[in-house]
Amino acid sequence: MAVRVRLTDGPLAEMIQTSFTPGCGARIVFDGVVRPDEDGQAITGLEYEAYRPMAEQQLERIGRELVEKYGLLSMDIEHSTGFVPNFACSFRLVIESAHRKEGLGAMDEFIDRLKQDVPIWKCAK
Amino acid sequence: MAVRVRLTDGPLAEMIQTSFTPGCGARIVFDGVVRPDEDGQAITGLEYEAYRPMAEQQLERIGRELVEKYGLLSMDIEHSTGFVPNFACSFRLVIESAHRKEGLGAMDEFIDRLKQDVPIWKCAK
Amino acid sequence: MPGCLWGQAGESSQEMPRYTILLFGPASAAIGQDRVVLESSDPCTSDELKAQLAQAFPALESHVQVGRLAVNQGFANADALIDPAAEIALITMVSGG
């Protein structure tokens, strides 16, 4: 039931491939990517501001809750702070589960909760 | 609206990281992994048999249908044939979309259709 | 076996449609062959061909029940007449992923 949380300055690097946790039948990786427009305006990127200690705690708390609820094997959460240029990755969620359904359900719910309860704000630049 | 389909002999190699398609706001990668037991029996892996030309056509057809239905940017589909040992990847689906919801919906539906309409069979070894 | 014969070399008649049906996975394992040939007294629909297949090969019956026929690599409608010259396959319960 490993939950890992990282806030990283700037765009997220490519994912480091690791072997699958024993029992894992489905690994799902979500990359959130900065798009070159925001509300129809061309931008160069997004500046993320986090209330850091609370953001880390909330991410971990939501992660633990969903690992429990869906019976996941692992959850790895990474979010950028600071400036992330267009076409770069600012958020990554990696979920391992025995089967697909619980992994996809947990991913959807995690991102809903992220956008509701995690004190991170973005500002178009 | 790129749909790519590959049937690959043996376990799938690690994903080759590519840059995101312009307009992509969410990339979701699903890895299906062989688990060391099947119906409670210990196994060494799974042997996949495909009705190859039809499997390729069906994968492509389902992919195109869902790209259209969900307005996806790209779909990359890879499935193993032959023997895949425990803990290795036998199926990978990569979906790029502008937003998360359509990508997750398409992923769920694709895997449902795969398990219904794509002539690939597995046999525990 | 009315209307349906397991084709043997030399037995085929030019008047009787002759269907070669590809088998895969569990169905193939069930009878130790990767295809069977059926001769029918009349042109068959997909459902009729399935019925004749189950009758001719009782070991395939359970697979035919949950299976569908594919014609030229696409699923056939139950009431579609099957062209004996087409590539015909029995698609039993699949299990990819």
Next chain:
Amino acid sequence: MPGCLWGQAGESSQEMPRYTILLFGPASAAIGQDRVVLESSDPCTSDELKAQLAQAFPALESHVQVGRLAVNQGFANADALIDPAAEIALITMVSGG
């Protein structure tokens, strides 16, 4: 401004609870500060403190309306009394991901 004062150095009284409220993102940008200090005549609940915050800083009103207060890095219940010694933050509409 009854019950609520924008604290200036030297103005604080030992009898009046003094709340420092951290601001982030749009709320911080709205008033060009990353925190504000409120003095209240009485100990406040979360909802009361929000009301006083909006009253003291009209530029924050729209943010306060859709926001919640966090106390020691966890969301506070609307009717929970807030300890002035706690780390208090206004969490407006977030937009991560």
